[in-house]
Amino acid sequence: MNLRITTIGAGMLLGLSCLSGCTDDPFEDIESNERAITGFSLDKGQIGVADIVRTPETGTVTVYVVRGTDLTNVVPRIETSYKAHVSPASGEAVDFSTGNRTKMYSVTSESGQTREWTVQVKDYQSDMDGTWKVTNMQFQYFIGEGESWGWNGTKNVANNIADATKENDNTLAFTTTGVTDDGKITGTYTHSPGPDGAFADFNYKGTDYNYKFRRLPKNQGTFVRDFAANTITFSPGGQAAGQTKTITIEFNADKSTLKLPFNVQPYDIDWGGDGNKQELGGAKTTWYMLQKEK
Secondary structure, three states: OHHHHHHHHHHHHHHHHHHHHHOOOOOOOOOOOOOOEEEEEOOOOEOOOOEEEEOOOOEEEEEEEOOOOOOOOEOOEEEEOOOOEEEOOOOOOEOOOOHHHEEEEEEEOOOOOEEEEEEEEEEOOOOOOEEEEEEEEEEEEEEOOOOOOOEEEEEEHHHHOHHHHHHHHOEEEEEEEEEOOOOOEEEEEEEEOOOOOOOOOOEEOOEEOHHHHOOOOOEEEEEEEEOOOOEEEEEEOOOOHHHOEEEEOEEOOOOOEEEEEEEOOOOOOOOOOOHHHHHHHOEEEEEEEEEEOO
């Protein structure tokens, strides 16, 4: 009995193997009419993936690049429909610097049908580029966290440290300058004092809290913005790499306000100090609120 089942099983496997190996390609004798661009990327300066739109009669591709990218000699890598070919060909150098930064590409299907594609290169408009004015600086604190007697709250930093008001007229300017191989935006920033010409000194009754609240670097530096993680990393100019700070950024719906929150650990409450000092020591997060200037 067992021998018979094994023999039948072996025969079935042999038959299935034959069917699998002998089946013809069902599309072997069918010519494809597809004539689409399915992917388009430049060899330099591109930000994000190309925006590809196809209708029954036309097709458009929009590619965004860092402002200032040299477009006189770029080499696109182009992906097309199954068995279609494109002209100019993928890997062929082209000049996108003239003609409204637009070129026409022809994609011909296997069956010989052709569709014209309009490819245009545009400067990337960053939602961060430009100047932002600091409107407020706040912090959240926890006293006796997890204890029945504990309390917490959110306050303006200036309520506890009067000198913090000097931050409320500062400006922060961003300029995108490039893009990394893995799609992160790079650029420069300038954190400037406002009309009062001064940055805050975060001291309270003889205790220096700059280690907690001076988290937004002063003056100039560079940044890297990671879209996948929704973070920005500040690297202050003229300082060691260890001074970099990475935070999650938060926009409002219309991108007119920006929140920059910083973790301000360690948690070091001075139990012998007054209420303001305890709150400052119990601060866990501080953040800047910024308004985009027109």
